[in-house]
Amino acid sequence: MKLYRLQGLAAAALLACAGGTAVAQDTNVQLFGLVDVGVGRLQEPGSAAVYRVENGRMTTSHWGLRGTEELGGGLQAVFSLESFFRADTGATGRFDGDSFFARNAYVGLAGTQWGSVRLGRNTTPLFVSTISFNAFGDSYGFSPTVRHVFLPNAVTAPVTGDSAWSDSVLYSTPTWGGFRANAIVAAGEQNGGRNWSASAVYGAGPLGATLVFQDVKKGATVPDSRTWQAGLSWDFNVAKVFAQHTRAESRGVTPEAEYRLTDVTAAIPVGGGGSRVLAGYGLLDRSTGRDRRTFSFGYDHQFSKRTDLYAMAMQDKDEAAATRQTARSWAVGVRHRF
Known part of the structure; x- marks a missing residue:
């Protein structure tokens, strides 16, 4: 009797799957991610060097x-x-207490004629601009641009508000002749205040x-800041050169401060397989x-479209650090995309 019931349940499950496939034939769901782990000497200005995995x-695992x-x-x-994780320990998030879907968590509508609207937690236009217009991409470990704009330093963080905003609405236009615009507003929830960017x-x-x-x-608990950034890139074929200038004002802290950040980076192709020298x-x-x-x-060797060795x-010399120490770091690592 139990066998017949199990067979009936199995048949019902198969029918449900078949029906679900028919209904969802215009739906595309993708599992994706990236794992980045390296080993080397890591040091921050004013701190002792450590050797570790x-x-x-180069890219936060996610x-x-x-x-x-x-x-x-x-x-x-x-x-x-989208969720961050720490592949060296298996822990979730970028740090303890990080939200599970801290990278992105949104739902929305997109159309070829009018663009897209996304509701939820969205990556900010400033972060996209910062990582798109420097040769090291989204490397918190080695990109001068990302480290200067988004990492706290010996005084304070020039830019506050994280790389993605919760409780936000993000609108992106279609691309017209190479041009696109974006605007995001984060509602005044949780920590009280409202963020916006364009x-x-x-x-x-x-x-x-x-x-x-x-x-x-x-x-x-989050200091106010106001930031504008301009970026340029030009592909000379023998090298792609990036330049950025960022101006940030830190408000609501003592003392209030202004930061001017200028960054120049380059990616030089080596061979025909996507390998590059970065500076x-x-x-x-x-x-x-x-x-x-x-x-x-550094050097980034591309084994395939999905795997590289760097x-x-x-x-990194921060003269505002207590000891004004010059930090020297190096790492060798592997990235794999799936």
């Missing part, structure tokens, strides 16, 4: 689910749920350009203290 020195459903008339439903991006042929403004007013220099000029200067250099070195 480290997660995400995984996610994203999908689309065709609704007809060129309209799509879109969603994405960007314009151009890319056609060898030229790329971006201009973005961001205003953060998120409440008592970059960044200067952080503070209104309240001494400068911070960062130089990075070897990077960095000198």
Whole structure:
């Protein structure tokens, strides 16, 4: 009797799957992610060097689910749920206490004629601009640009509000002749305050350009900041060169400060398989203290479209640090995309 019941349940499950396939035939769901682990000497200005295995020195490890459903008339439903993790320990998030889907968590609508609207937790236009217009991409470990704009330093963090905003609405226009615009607003929830940002991006042929403004007013535990950034890139074929200038104002803290950040980076192709030599220099000029200067250099060897081996070195001198120590770091690591 139990066998017949099990067979009946199995048949019902198969029918349900078959029916679900028929209903969801215009739906596409993708599992994706990236794992980055390296080993080397890591040091921050004013701190002692440590030798260790480290997660995400070139790209923060992450995984996610994203999908689309065709609704007809060129309209799509879109969603994405993306989580950071630390591959060296297996822990979730970028740090203890990080939200599970801290990278992105949104649902929205997209159309070929009017663009897209995404509701939830969205990556900010400033972060996209910062990582798109420097040769090291989203490397918190070795990109002078990312380290200067988003990492706390000996005085304070120039930009506050994280790389993605919760309780947000993000609108992106279609691309017209290489031009696209984005705007995001984060509601005044949780920590009280409202954030907003807008960007314009151009890319056609060898030229790329971006201009973005961001205003953060998120409440008592997150200092206010106001930031604008301009970026340019030009592909000379023998090298792709990037330049960025960022101006950030830190508000609601003592003392209030202004930061000017200038970064120049380059990616030089080696061979025909996507391998590159990377080099970059960044200067952080503070209104309240001494400068911070960062130089990075390395080689990224592309085994395939999904797997690469990198070897990077960095000198990071923050003259506002208590000891004014020059930090020197290096790492060798592997990235795999899936």
